[in-house]
Amino acid sequence: MRSAWMTALVVATAVSALFPIACDGDNSSTSGKAGAGGDAGSGAGGTAGAGADIGVGGMQQVVEIQPPTAEIVVTNGVSTPVDFELLSGGQSVPAKWAVSNGNVVSVDDNGLVTATGKVGGEVKVTAFYGSISKTATVNVKIINEQNPGGIADAEIPILKAATDQDANVSWLYPYDKTVFPKGIFPPELMWNGTGAGDSFYVHYKTQWVDVGVYTKADPASRFLLDEPTWRTISESGNGSEVELTVARLPAGAPTATVVVKQTWTIAPGALRGLVYYWANSIGRILRIDPGKGTPPEDFLAAAGVTDNCSTCHTVSASGNKLVIGGDTFASTYDLLTNQVQLSIPNIGKPVRNWAMPALSPNGKVLIENNAPLPGPPGGSDGMWDPETGTKLLGTGLDGVFLDMPAFSPSGKLIAAVAHGGSHDLIKYNFDGATNMVSGLQTLVAMGADPNLNAICFPSVSPTSAANTTWATYHRGVYPSSLDTRYGPGWLYMASMDQPGVEIRLGNANGDTYPFAAGDRDRNENYEPTFAPEEAGGYNWVVFTSRRTYGNRLTGNSTQVKQLWITAVDANVTPGTDPSHPAFWVPGQDANLNMRGFWALEPCKHQGDTCADSSECCGGNCTDGMCYEQPEGCSPDGDMCATDADCCDPDSKCVEGTCGQGPA
Numbered sequence: 001m002r003s004a005w006m007t008a009l010v011v012a013t014a015v016s017a018l019f020p021i022a023c024d025g026d027n028s029s030t031s032g033k034a035g036a037g038g039d040a041g042s043g044a045g046g047t048a049g050a051g052a053d054i055g056v057g058g059m060q061q062v063v064e065i066q067p068p069t070a071e072i073v074v075t076n077g078v079s080t081p082v083d084f085e086l087l088s089g090g091q092s093v094p095a096k097w098a099v100s101n102g103n104v105v106s107v108d109d110n111g112l113v114t115a116t117g118k119v120g121g122e123v124k125v126t127a128f129y130g131s132i133s134k135t136a137t138v139n140v141k142i143i144n145e146q147n148p149g150g151i152a153d154a155e156i157p158i159l160k161a162a163t164d165q166d167a168n169v170s171w172l173y174p175y176d177k178t179v180f181p182k183g184i185f186p187p188e189l190m191w192n193g194t195g196a197g198d199s200f201y202v203h204y205k206t207q208w209v210d211v212g213v214y215t216k217a218d219p220a221s222r223f224l225l226d227e228p229t230w231r232t233i234s235e236s237g238n239g240s241e242v243e244l245t246v247a248r249l250p251a252g253a254p255t256a257t258v259v260v261k262q263t264w265t266i267a268p269g270a271l272r273g274l275v276y277y278w279a280n281s282i283g284r285i286l287r288i289d290p291g292k293g294t295p296p297e298d299f300l301a302a303a304g305v306t307d308n309c310s311t312c313h314t315v316s317a318s319g320n321k322l323v324i325g326g327d328t329f330a331s332t333y334d335l336l337t338n339q340v341q342l343s344i345p346n347i348g349k350p351v352r353n354w355a356m357p358a359l360s361p362n363g364k365v366l367i368e369n370n371a372p373l374p375g376p377p378g379g380s381d382g383m384w385d386p387e388t389g390t391k392l393l394g395t396g397l398d399g400v401f402l403d404m405p406a407f408s409p410s411g412k413l414i415a416a417v418a419h420g421g422s423h424d425l426i427k428y429n430f431d432g433a434t435n436m437v438s439g440l441q442t443l444v445a446m447g448a449d450p451n452l453n454a455i456c457f458p459s460v461s462p463t464s465a466a467n468t469t470w471a472t473y474h475r476g477v478y479p480s481s482l483d484t485r486y487g488p489g490w491l492y493m494a495s496m497d498q499p500g501v502e503i504r505l506g507n508a509n510g511d512t513y514p515f516a517a518g519d520r521d522r523n524e525n526y527e528p529t530f531a532p533e534e535a536g537g538y539n540w541v542v543f544t545s546r547r548t549y550g551n552r553l554t555g556n557s558t559q560v561k562q563l564w565i566t567a568v569d570a571n572v573t574p575g576t577d578p579s580h581p582a583f584w585v586p587g588q589d590a591n592l593n594m595r596g597f598w599a600l601e602p603c604k605h606q607g608d609t610c611a612d613s614s615e616c617c618g619g620n621c622t623d624g625m626c627y628e629q630p631e632g633c634s635p636d637g638d639m640c641a642t643d644a645d646c647c648d649p650d651s652k653c654v655e656g657t658c659g660q661g662p663a
Contacts, residue, residue: 061088061089062087062088062089062090063086063087063088063093063129063132063134064086064087064134065084065085065086065087065125065127065134065135065136066084066085066086066087066136067082067084067136068136068137069136069137069138069139070082070084070113070136070137070138070139071138071139071140071141072105072113072114072115072138072139072140072141073140073141073142073143074115074117074120074140074141074142074143075143075144076143076144076145077117077144079114079115079117081112081113081114081115082112082113082138083110083111083112083113084097084107084111084112084113084125084127084136085111086111086127086129086134088129093129094129095111095127095128095129096127096128096129097109097110097111097125097126097127097128098125098126098128099113099123099124099125099126100123100124100125100126101121101123101620102116102620102622102623102627103116103118103119103235103620103621103622104116104118104119104120104121104123104140105123105125105138105140107125111125111127113125113138115140115142117142118231118232118235119140119142119208119209119231119232119235119236120139120140120141120142120208120209120232120236120237121139121140121208121236121237121238122137122138122139122140122237123137123138123139123140124136124137125137125138139208140208141208141209141210142208142209142210142211142232142236143209143210143211144209144210144211144212144229144232145211145212145213145214146211146212146213146214146229147213147214147215148213148214148215149199149200149214149215149216150216151199151214151215151216155199155214155249156201156214158249158254158255158256159199159200159201159214159247159249159256160201160212160247161255161256162201162247162248162249162255162256162257162258163258164255164257164258165257165258166248166257166258166259167257168193168194169191169192169193169194169248169259169260170191170192170193170516171191171259171260171516172190172191172192172516172548172550172551173187173188173189173190173549173550173584174187174189174262174264174581174583175262175510175513175581175582175583176262176263176264176581177262177263177264177265177507177580177581178264178265178580178581178582178583179264179265179266179267179538179567179580179581180234180264180265180266180267180567180583181266181267181269181270181271181291181535181536181538181540181567182234182235182239182266182267182268182269182270182536183234183235183270183271183291184234184270184271184290184291184583184586185227185230185290185291185292185293185586185587186224186225186226186227186229186230186293187583187584187586188222188223188224188550188552189202189222189223189224189244189246190220190221190222190550190551190552191221191222191246191259191260191551192221192516192551193221194217194221194248194250194259195217195250195251196216196217196219197216197217197250197251198216198217198248198249198250198251199214199215199216199217199248199249199251199256200214200215200216200217200223200246200247200248200249200259201213201214201245201246201247201249201256202215202223202225202244202245202246203243203244203245203246203247204225204233204242204243204244205242205243205245206233206236206237206240206241206242206243206266207237207240207241208236208237208240209232209233209236211225211229211232211233213225217248220551221551222550222551222552223246227293233266234266238268239265239266239267239268239269239536240265240266241263241264241265241266242263242264242265242266243261243262243263244260244261244262244263244264245258245260245261246258246259246260247259265567265580267535267536267537267538267567268536268537269534269535269536269537269538270291270535270536271290271291271531271535271540271565272531272533272535272600272601273319273531273532273598273599273600273601274287274288274289274319274598274599274601275287275288275289275290275542275563275585275596275597275598276313276315276322276596276597276598276599277296277563277593277594277595277596277597278311278312278313278593278594278595279296279589279591279592279593280311280561280591280592280593280594281591281592282591283311284298284300285300285311285313285322285324286298286299286593287299288563288585288587288588289587289601290542290565290585290586290587292586292587293586293587294587295587295589296587296588296589299338300333302338303333303338303339303340304340305331305340311324311325311326311327311355312324312325312326312352312354312355312356312375312377313325313356313595313597314356314357314358314359314597315335315359315597315598315599316359316360316361316362316363316599317361317407317409317532317598317599317600318361318362318363318532318599318600319335319599319600319601320334320335320336320362320363321333321334321335321341321359321363321386322335323354323357323359323366323386324354325346325352325353325354325355325356325357325369325375325377326346326352327346327352328345328346329343329344329345329346330343330344330346330352330353330354330355331343331344332386332387335599341387342386342387342388342389344389349379350376350379351375351376351377351378351379352375352376352377353368353377353378353379353380354366354368354377354384354386355369355373355375355376355377355378356369356371356373356377356404356595357369357377357384357405358402358405358406358407358414358416359386359407360407360411360430360432361407361408361409361410361411361532362411362432363386363387364385364386364387364432365383365384365385365386365392365407365432365435366383366384366385366386367382367383367384367397367402367405367414367416368380368381368382368384368402369402369403369404369405370401370402370403370419371403371404371417371419371456371482372403372479372482373482373483374483378401381397381398381399381400381401382395382397382398382399382400383395383397383435392435394436395435395436395437396428396436396437396438397437400419401419401420402416402417402418402419403416403417403418403419403423404416404417404456404457404458406457406458406459406460406471407430407460408460408461408462408463408469408496409460409461409462409530409532409533410462410463411430411432412429412430412432413427413428413429413430413460413469413496414427414428414429414430414437414460415427415443415458415459415460415471415496416428416458417455417456417458418442422442422445422446423446423453423454423455423478424442424443424444424445424446424455425442425443425444425445425455425458425471425473425494426440426441426442426443427439427440427441427443427471427496428440428441441499442499443471443494443495443496443499443500444494444499444500444502446478450477451476451477451488452475452476452477452490453475453477453478454475454476454477454478454479454480454481454482455473455475455492456473456474456475456476456481456482456489456526456527457473457474457526457527457528457529458471458472458473459471459472459473459528459529459530459541460496460530461496461530461539461568462530462531462532462533462534462539464534464539464570464571465534465570465571465652466570466571468495468496468497468571468572469495469496469497470493470494470495470496470539470568470572471493471494471495471496472491472492472493472494472505472528472529472530472541472568473491473492473493473494473528474489474490474491474492474525474526474527474528474543475489475490475492476488476489476490476526481526484526484527484544484561484594488523488524489523489524489525489526490504490505490509490511490523490525491504491505491508491509491525491528491541491543491566491579492504492505493505493568493578493579503572503577503578504577505566505568505577505578505579506577506579507566507577507579507580507581508525508541508543508566508568508579508580508581508582509522509523509525510522510525510547510581510582513581515547515548517547517548517554520547520548520556520557521547521548522547524545524546524547524557525543525544525545525547525564526543526544526545526594527543527544527594527595527596528541528542528543529541529542529543529596529597529598530598531598532598532599532600533600534570537569537570537571538567538568538569538570539567539568539569539570540565540566540567540568540598541565541566541568541579542563542564542565542585542596542598543563543564543565543566543582543596544561544562544563544564544593544594544595544596545561545562545563545564545582546560546561547560547562547564548560549562549584550584552590553590560592561592561593561594562584562585562588562593563584563585563588563593563594563596564582564583564584564585565582565583565585566579566580566581566582566583567579567580568580606626606627607625607626608625608626609624609625609626610624610625610626641653
């Protein structure tokens with residue numbers, strides 16, 4: 001990514017006249033020769049591009065940076081800096097210095113590069129001299145060993161030497177091949193079958209980081225890495241593979257065994273936004289930040305909503321509006337001020353108006369849900385203004401009833417289930433300027449399989465860099481799967497561009513995954529919702545599942561109901577499952593949680609405080625402060641007209657917003 005060093009490049013060019021070429025001979029020589037990107041010198045008008053040799057006095061004068069590559073290894077916080085030098089004709093010359101990622105290394109005025117120790121990765125070190133620049137590469141690797149369990153020195157090499165699989169331990173969580181985003185809370189490791197006196201070696205290894213932790217078994221067989229160390233692992237490099245190995249040495253045993261070997265992927269992008277969900281065992285809508293792992297927030301209490309049936313909600317993708325179709329009132333909340341904006345009584349009516357409706361990304365348009373769900377919701381056709389409660393006429397939906405409608409994050413498409421009769425997955429085009437729908441099209445038929453003939457709760461993806469859009473939903477038995485308290489459910493995805501293209505999300509479902517709980521953990525996955533924007537080459541889907549969560553939530557399927565997230569490849573390869581094994585949303589309590597809606601939360605800009613780079617629009621957090629790209633371009637999340645408007649050369653301009661392209 002472009003970052004602070006590119007800004008430095010612009011500044012350095014402006015001051016290049018301050019640094020004359022230090023060499024023998026006459027600058028007016030006509031025999032000068034330019035390297036790649038430069039023009040051959042001809043009198044005083046000759047210029048040299050980056051990587052050029054300078055023609056002086058009829059001779060080649062080589063300008064080079066030494067060393068061209070280097071490595072800094074930070075071992076338990078200690079490292080040796082690397083002294084870079086710019087040479088012209090073999091002689092050291094003064095230069096201006098910059099680095100491409102100040103979160104990894106710093107550089108002083110003399111070219112001395114020092115690792116911060118926060119994260120590892122590849123960094124470009126650039127020297128500016130006269131009208132040219134030269135760039136070297138420094139690779140920073142971090143090695144960290146911790147022994148919070150006080151494991152004896154003699155046991156450490158035994159644990160490290162483990163090769164045989166442990167036959168007595170069953171691994172529970174996380175799942176192999178999981179894709180995690182940057183900025184997520186560390187996953188808790190959980191297993192069964194070990195003794196309280198066992199010693200463990202927990203080893204995380206990436207291209208840039210090697211972390212080993214020696215610990216004793218928690219009585220519940222769990223291990224949670226501290227958050228700063230996990231940030232070092234997950235924030236290092238532009239995404240990476242993580243190899244996890246856990247080895248066990250029972251008390252008094254001569255050899256250790258391998259409990260698990262897994263490989264995870266850290267995506268080169270962070271999740272932004274909050275998930276709003278219904279804790280239906282307490283009858284409250286709560287919100288949670290998946291990246292922080294902090295407890296959920298009962299934000300409605302601050303707005304004076306204290307009843308125990310705030311439910312049947314929908315949130316606008318922009319995060320500015322929340323609509324609730326409660327027992328007593330249909331209400332609209334302004335999430336920016338956390339105030340009730342509108343409340344319409346449902347008293348005396350047989351339905352909950354505005355229960356689980358479609359809400360446009362800007363929160364200006366609402367389409368009522370008429371699916372035969374518990375409550376029941378619906379009862380009205382067409383579109384509504386959620387701020388005034390006024391019905392919008394002449395929209396193309398007058399007299400039309402839709403089941404479980406949903407807007408795309410762009411606001412240009414609507415997915416829904418056909419009301420009555422076929423129950424097929426359908427779509428409309430939507431013009432936000434006129435509030436008109438058009439182009440009704442059937443995408444996927446309900447189907448004849450009695451176990452999969454319900455299409456429920458569609459949600460639409462952001463449009464990818466390849467200009468494709470998808471709808472995700474769950475299938476099950478009609479009508480029991482409309483209510484996720486009953487019946488099985490499986491996640492699916494269908495093309496919004498090519499009717500008839502449907503993919504079962506088997507990896508997210510765990511169709512063939514070797515769950516420790518076996519079939520107990522299958523067949524109960526519901527209510528998927530796309531995050532409003534792509535991150536790191538993936539779309540992210542939050543969904544409801546009744547599977548167990550390690551050894552923390554192990555009851556039967558009537559006792560466990562939690563939110564999970566799966567990464568879905570933004571660019572789908574035909575004939576393949578684009579989903580990946582899911583991870584549990586950190587911070588949830590043990591309530592029966594369901595129906596998560598994802599809404600954006602702004603990234604941080606230049607000068608805002610930050611904990612890591614994933615929080616910053618420009619992707620660069622240095623010394624606790626966000627740095628953005630140079631003026632004149634748009635960081636990820638800001639508006640654009642073409643790809644060239646985006647600061648990051650890997651970003652794409654999709655639907656007027658810069659965002660990360662495929663991994």
